[in-house]
Amino acid sequence: MSPLLATANHTGPDLGAWLLLAIIAAAGYLLHSVIWPYRACHKCQGAGRFRSPSGRAWRYCNRCGGKGAQLRTGRRIWTHLKSIDRDRR
Ligand SMILES: [Zn+2]
Numbered sequence: 001m002s003p004l005l006a007t008a009n010h011t012g013p014d015l016g017a018w019l020l021l022a023i024i025a026a027a028g029y030l031l032h033s034v035i036w037p038y039r040a041c042h043k044c045q046g047a048g049r050f051r052s053p054s055g056r057a058w059r060y061c062n063r064c065g066g067k068g069a070q071l072r073t074g075r076r077i078w079t080h081l082k083s084i085d086r087d088r089r
Contacts, residue, residue: 033074041070 040046044061048068051058060066 037075038069
């Protein structure tokens with residue numbers, strides 16, 4: 001094996017493999033966000049509301065508006081990509 005080929009083999013495929021892995025991970029996350037667009041709200045842990053210490057009164061979570069769900073970042077990206085696609089047509 002020539003020295004040039006040896007160095008090319010050492011640096012080239014490694015970077016390519018990492019890039020491919022990153023693309024696969026990003027595509028997987030995007031697909032996951034398309035199938036499951038919501039995640040539990042971080043503030044109320046998906047409950048949608050907060051109870052008072054007495055337990056008899058409660059108020060809606062103001063982060064998620066009482067739904068307990070928040071749209072994933074990946075789904076926002078997907079919606080943005082779809083809107084670009086729609087504008088183009
Ligand atoms: Zn919430």
